[in-house]
Amino acid sequence: MPNRLTISELTAKLGQREVSAREAMESCLRRIHRTDRTIKAFLSIDENDSVAQADAADEALRHGANHQEQPLLGVPVAVKDVIAVRNQPLNCGSKVLGHFRSPYDATVIEKLRTAGAIVFGRLNMDEFAMGSSTENSAFQVTQNPWDPSRIPGGSSGGSAAAVVADDCLAAFGSDTGGSIRQPAALCGCVGLKPTYGRVSRYGLVAYASSLDQIGPLAKTVRDAALLLRVIGGHDRRDSTSIPEPVPDYTARLDGQIKGLKLGLPKEYMVGGLDPGVSQAVRAAVEQLQKLGAEVVEISLPHTDYAIAAYYIIATAEASANLARFDGIRYGLRVDANDPIELYCRTRGAGFGTEVKRRIILGTYVLSSGYYDAYYLRAQKVRTLIRQDFLNAFEKVDAIVTPTSPTAAFKIGEKSDDPLQMYLMDIFTISANLAGICGLSLPCGFTKNPKLPIGLQLLGKPLGEETILRIAHAYEQSTSWHKEKPGL
Amino acid sequence: MDFETVIGLETHVQLKTKSKMWCGCANEFGAPPNTHVCPVCLGLPGVLPVANEEALRLTALTGLLLNGTISPQAKFDRKNYFYPDMPKNYQITQYDRPSSVGGYVDFEFAGGITRVRLTRSHLEEDVGKNFHFERHSGVDFNRAGVPLLEIVSEPDLKSADMAYEYLNALKEILIHGGISDCDMEKGMVRCDVNVSVRPKGVQELGAKIEIKNMNSFSGVRRALEYEIPRQIEVLRNGGKLTQETRRWDDAASVTESMRTKEMAHDYRYFPEPDLMPFVPSKDWLEEVRRRVVELPLARKQRFMHDYQLPASDAETFKNEIRLGDYFEATAKQAKHPKAVANWIINNLRAKMGETLTSLDELKFNPASILELVELVESGKISTKIAQDVFGEMFASGERPGAMVDRKGLAQVSDTSAIEKFCDEAIAGNPKVADDYRAGKAAALNFLKGQVMKLSKGKANPSLVGEILERKLGRNSSNGKSVHR
Numbered sequence: 001m002p003n004r005l006t007i008s009e010l011t012a013k014l015g016q017r018e019v020s021a022r023e024a025m026e027s028c029l030r031r032i033h034r035t036d037r038t039i040k041a042f043l044s045i046d047e048n049d050s051v052a053q054a055d056a057a058d059e060a061l062r063h064g065a066n067h068q069e070q071p072l073l074g075v076p077v078a079v080k081d082v083i084a085v086r087n088q089p090l091n092c093g094s095k096v097l098g099h100f101r102s103p104y105d106a107t108v109i110e111k112l113r114t115a116g117a118i119v120f121g122r123l124n125m126d127e128f129a130m131g132s133s134t135e136n137s138a139f140q141v142t143q144n145p146w147d148p149s150r151i152p153g154g155s156s157g158g159s160a161a162a163v164v165a166d167d168c169l170a171a172f173g174s175d176t177g178g179s180i181r182q183p184a185a186l187c188g189c190v191g192l193k194p195t196y197g198r199v200s201r202y203g204l205v206a207y208a209s210s211l212d213q214i215g216p217l218a219k220t221v222r223d224a225a226l227l228l229r230v231i232g233g234h235d236r237r238d239s240t241s242i243p244e245p246v247p248d249y250t251a252r253l254d255g256q257i258k259g260l261k262l263g264l265p266k267e268y269m270v271g272g273l274d275p276g277v278s279q280a281v282r283a284a285v286e287q288l289q290k291l292g293a294e295v296v297e298i299s300l301p302h303t304d305y306a307i308a309a310y311y312i313i314a315t316a317e318a319s320a321n322l323a324r325f326d327g328i329r330y331g332l333r334v335d336a337n338d339p340i341e342l343y344c345r346t347r348g349a350g351f352g353t354e355v356k357r358r359i360i361l362g363t364y365v366l367s368s369g370y371y372d373a374y375y376l377r378a379q380k381v382r383t384l385i386r387q388d389f390l391n392a393f394e395k396v397d398a399i400v401t402p403t404s405p406t407a408a409f410k411i412g413e414k415s416d417d418p419l420q421m422y423l424m425d426i427f428t429i430s431a432n433l434a435g436i437c438g439l440s441l442p443c444g445f446t447k448n449p450k451l452p453i454g455l456q457l458l459g460k461p462l463g464e465e466t467i468l469r470i471a472h473a474y475e476q477s478t479s480w481h482k483e484k485p486g487l
Numbered sequence: 488m489d490f491e492t493v494i495g496l497e498t499h500v501q502l503k504t505k506s507k508m509w510c511g512c513a514n515e516f517g518a519p520p521n522t523h524v525c526p527v528c529l530g531l532p533g534v535l536p537v538a539n540e541e542a543l544r545l546t547a548l549t550g551l552l553l554n555g556t557i558s559p560q561a562k563f564d565r566k567n568y569f570y571p572d573m574p575k576n577y578q579i580t581q582y583d584r585p586s587s588v589g590g591y592v593d594f595e596f597a598g599g600i601t602r603v604r605l606t607r608s609h610l611e612e613d614v615g616k617n618f619h620f621e622r623h624s625g626v627d628f629n630r631a632g633v634p635l636l637e638i639v640s641e642p643d644l645k646s647a648d649m650a651y652e653y654l655n656a657l658k659e660i661l662i663h664g665g666i667s668d669c670d671m672e673k674g675m676v677r678c679d680v681n682v683s684v685r686p687k688g689v690q691e692l693g694a695k696i697e698i699k700n701m702n703s704f705s706g707v708r709r710a711l712e713y714e715i716p717r718q719i720e721v722l723r724n725g726g727k728l729t730q731e732t733r734r735w736d737d738a739a740s741v742t743e744s745m746r747t748k749e750m751a752h753d754y755r756y757f758p759e760p761d762l763m764p765f766v767p768s769k770d771w772l773e774e775v776r777r778r779v780v781e782l783p784l785a786r787k788q789r790f791m792h793d794y795q796l797p798a799s800d801a802e803t804f805k806n807e808i809r810l811g812d813y814f815e816a817t818a819k820q821a822k823h824p825k826a827v828a829n830w831i832i833n834n835l836r837a838k839m840g841e842t843l844t845s846l847d848e849l850k851f852n853p854a855s856i857l858e859l860v861e862l863v864e865s866g867k868i869s870t871k872i873a874q875d876v877f878g879e880m881f882a883s884g885e886r887p888g889a890m891v892d893r894k895g896l897a898q899v900s901d902t903s904a905i906e907k908f909c910d911e912a913i914a915g916n917p918k919v920a921d922d923y924r925a926g927k928a929a930a931l932n933f934l935k936g937q938v939m940k941l942s943k944g945k946a947n948p949s950l951v952g953e954i955l956e957r958k959l960g961r962n963s964s965n966g967k968s969v970h971r
């Protein structure tokens with residue numbers, strides 16, 4: 001079945017005419033019909049449009065188009081419900097957007113289309129990307145493909161579940177504090193959060209503008225590298241995108257990591273870490289050493305302050321970013337006699353509990369008299385955290401950590417305790433604060449039940465090439481990525 | 488007890504750019520509602536702002552024109568508040584690092600030059616416009632995202648009239664500098680007022696009252712003319728004023744309370760994370776510096792000084808920039824610039840108005856005006872003939888000197904020829920000549936007219952007068968001379 005292939009495998013077959021884009025797309029749709037009734041990764045799929053895109057790709061292939069020029073020609077990829085796709089619903093997992101459809105394509109979507117990809121489906125997520133389990137979706141709870149009673153992680157839980165369930169060849173998510181890497185770890189796929197500014201945010205509905213990045217969730221490191229090459233680069237519509245050329249991330253995936261220096265932060269291998277996770281990560285580190293990497297202990301002294309700083313900065317930005325959902329111009333409107341009442345009713349009905357909690361928190365930390373104590377101080381802490389990483393990268397080429405302190409937990413297990421939920425991002429959040437790149441890849445399973453464990457590699461600003469190279473070498477020397485859930 | 492008034496003004500000016508502040512939509516007034524809009528200026532989910540560089544240039548240029556200090560970087564902040572005309576429910580503005588700090592405006596007031604200091608000028612975005620109908624309301628977002636400059640004055644203003652003159656002077660500078668068209672009717676300039684009163688001699692400022700909703704400079708003046716006595720009255724009656732925002736009701740000509748200090752917004756400013764601070768390069772600043780123009784007041788003073796023009800002429804050339812430039816180009820080589828100014832203001836300007844001709848369309852070149860002035864000043868043609876010559880020169884472009892020669896319009900200044908005409912006139916009108924001799928001074932004018940007629944208008948009028956007087960036995964020094 002083409003839907004079970006990696007991108008590299010599928011494009012080879014498409015090129016050889018062994019399989020058509022139409023067949024690839026239809027195999028994905030069949031798979032979704034069969035498994036997504038229970039997994040619930042997709043919020044909606046425009047099947048006619050998907051098939052039409054596939055037919056257009058086949059037509060192009062017949063007219064001599066090739067994968068050198070269009071590396072994703074005929075490859076079905078699915079998209080988190082927070083990225084704007086022209087004429088498709090854009091709900092961000094929230095009721096507040098009502099029947100809104102985006103009138104424009106995000107820059108990454110434009111790039112994917114140029115590269116020939118079939119862009120389809122709206123993937124479930126925590127409302128406005130606020131959450132670590134996808135339980136905060138206003139529409140449905142996505143299940144972990146490895147265990148239907150467990151969460152897929154979040155907020156890009158739909159994206160990770162869809163990739164692991166072979167509903168698509170790859171998917172796109174957004175990562176503000178770990179929202180790509182953590183679900184990738186919990187579902188067992190590769191998830192890459194690029195350096196802040198590497199990928200345009202134009203068309204990504206903002207949660208926390210200074211932390212958000214779009215990135216791929218893929219079946220292999222090579223696929224993730226290819227996808228980043230397609231979506232990366234400067235965009236004049238995003239002033240925060242970095243005007244640096246995009247390297248061919250796939251070119252140096254040669255398995256050679258001899259001589260590379262890896263840092264193991266002592267602050268990360270501490271209490272709260274599940275023994276199974278700890279064991280798998282230690283084994284992975286040993287494997288990396290066997291491959292020729294040198295591993296040294298490093299220190300990231302301000303790690304303890306990351307979660308606090310994150311929940312001040314992210315919520316402050318969110319309180320402004322989400323102000324536009326007011327019922328005046330688009331989306332849900334609950335009518336009233338005056339604007340204030342209309343705002344209150346619309347937002348009261350449209351936003352879920354976690355979103356309201358973060359808006360209120362963000363409004364509070366920016367309030368007159370509190371700004372200096374909270375927002376300003378958090379920004380200073382953020383600078384220290386970034387400095388921690390820059391200091392560490394003076395000594396090492398990449399940092400190795402667990403992605404998440406535990407494997408996937410049960411649906412509903414942490415719903416009543418937001419702080420416990422926030423701690424799920426303890427290892428991923430710092431990378432967003434520091435603006436550096438990071439990825440998660442499978443490094444084993446817990447024993448009973450069998451649940452995926454993720455290894456996180458953190459790299460320097462614009463150091464994606466290095467972490468992809470290390471991740472690829474590790475992946476090729478293990479077989480974790482080949483294991484599939486029994487769906 | 489005498490009171491004094493302290494006024495500060497916050498003036499909002501729409502910048503003259505082709506496109507809006509964060510997107511490519513046209514910055515144009517008067518289009519049908521919601522036709523100059525896109526995902527960015529409508530604040531749709533997922534969009535990002537990109538700063539309009541011309542707006543940044545105009546902001547820096549304003550700072551230079553207003554003698555301010557240009558900030559080494561343009562940094563933006565979000566100002567949070569909910570209002571239906573605001574697409575994002577936050578306004579992108581500059582909070583703690585305005586593009587220009589300090590500066591001043593000098594202007595003519597009460598017979599002298601007054602200086603009002605400025606606090607800051609910063610760049611922000613305009614909002615949409617609400618319309619209220621019988622059963623519903625609508626918002627037009629064409630204006631949303633238009634670049635808007637806010638110029639904040641120090642509380643240096645002391646009266647309604649002074650505020651009015653300051654605003655006019657500021658407007659003149661911004662129009663001259665190409666910053667804004669400042670068309671009040673199109674809402675390109677809006678102004679909020681902060682006003683307080685205090686007993687004379689008291690150092691501490693009175694309660695600051697902000698007035699909003701004036702839609703013209705005269706509205707600002709009238710609002711202050713209402714508000715200042717109101718405040719004084721309250722204090723005189725032993726009342727107390729508290730900080731508040733009041734709304735000017737233009738139709739009723741009163742201010743009314745909008746909100747008190749307790750109801751004041753907390754705007755929760757924080758740095759705009761979607762925009763990197765813009766750091767202008769040396770070349771960029773140099774390019775802006777090259778766009779600095781002479782300020783209107785300086786221009787007026789220079790015209791008065793360099794060309795010895797009266798204030799009224801200098802005022803004309805200050806206001807009508809191109810006409811002034813034309814004058815200057817012409818007057819540089821003139822012996823008597825005032826005469827050139829007269830020709831340009833009284834004749835050329837009028838003629839251009841009548842015929843709807845612009846300076847670019849003139850058929851003659853500035854040297855022709857100089858030539859005409861020279862012809863009059865040397866006595867070669869009379870002022871009256873000169874008017875005709877100008878008319879023809881305006882129509883055909885022919886050089887005045889050539890025209891005078893071709894048509895034989897030169898004044899006759901040859902005494903023997905004039906004497907002949909005078910003898911003829913006296914001989915033909917013996918009674919009039921006798922009247923004059925008998926002391927009837929006005930009789931000379933008749934004889935002069937006869938001489939002019941005989942000479943076909945070309946006799947030099949002052950010579951005619953002299954010769955007639957001599958022949959009739961009187962001379963010009965007797966104090967009863969009629970010649971001008």
